Amino acid sequence: MRPIRVLVAKPGLDGHDRGAKVIARALRDAGMEVIYTGLRQTPEQIVAAAVQEDVDVVGISILSGAHNYLFPRVVELLNEQSVDDVLIIGGGVIPDEDIPLLKEAGIAEIFTPGTTTTQMIEYIKNNLKRTID
């Protein structure tokens, strides 16, 4: 079985990536290959990296409040390239009332503060959109 490949992405202008790094580290310790592309990425850059790295999961972290634009935009760009085998998840300070809309836009799950890394790892393992044999 090959390792699960995850892109951890920080879109937009927020300059705080401690959370993203904690996530990256936890996924590493769970045996996954984590590609971290650094701060202030555009949705276009995130999608280009996801395609070239052929990841199984795109995890987007955002704290700036721009999630209602940036999350759906990433999904839209992936769809444009017919990328349909990637699990897209999000995390950060996301108000509860925004979550249904984001899910409707194609984000499979949103992890808000208080989620344990174990929960997230389990979620990823159980919801991949392709096999990893």
Place this chain on the structure above:
Amino acid sequence: MELIQRMLSGEKRACAKLITAVENNPEEAEKILREIHQYTGNAYVIGITGPPGAGKSTLTDKVVKSLINEGKKVGIIAVDPTSPYSGGSILGDRIRMQDLALNPNVFIRSMGTRGQLGGLSKYTKNALKILDAAGYDYIIIETVGVGQSEVDIVKTADTIVMVMVPGLGDDIQSIKAGIMEIGDIFVINKSDLFGADRTATEVNMMLDLSMAMERRPPVVKVTASRSEGIDDLITEINNHQEYLKTSGKLHTRRKNNLKLEIVELIESELRKIVISHVDSENKLELETDKIITKEKNMYEVRDEFLKKIGER
């Protein structure tokens, strides 16, 4: 194979999928590599190696920018270490190459070492062949941060750029065997730091000590983060490429690497036969007990196994 056609026509997603296949599935890899063999051998391969934090990724970023300005297509394979405990890894080389992500003439792929100790992963060469077939003029392989003896890149690249930084040790470090012997070009990065001149002098002196060298590698002072010295480096890369081509060494170097690769391929098949043989009917276990009880010695056991394998 449909994916191969799409890759050959320049589709990045197909290229990425093929790399995944050759990185993970040996049977699939064989099928793909058999089919693309005729399209490979056109790319020029540059290896960038050096200790952790020397600035390999930043340097790669600048070198690639310079190459694409000349109208070249460039593929990058960036290798980072895999954890020996969890099997996971953080592949962070792209952070220094953010501007390149969207360039249509650039393809970046990160790889974990997955247990290999030579500075590359076992399947880096496979990925290289995909990018080669996909039509990238240059392929840059950035190794993991290396110490003193991770020299697998020598079996893979045409030009090896050894990146060093000031302050890592005295001149005795530079005459040791191993990594210091493989550079075709030496870069002293972070040349704005104190001690850069001294490091450059020490490397130069080390290089002047070797009389037997057919070509004395140049030493280039660079500050990659400020794009200083990159033009000089590109000139030296071109010079080395020219030297390899005119002297016929490019052909010999690639041929020798190919020979090694063939031997490795045969070895790996033989190994499978050996393992299946010694594992069957608990033979290894039983014979090992005989060695422990001094009934036999290791060499007798080896010869018996070889004899039986040969009879098959």
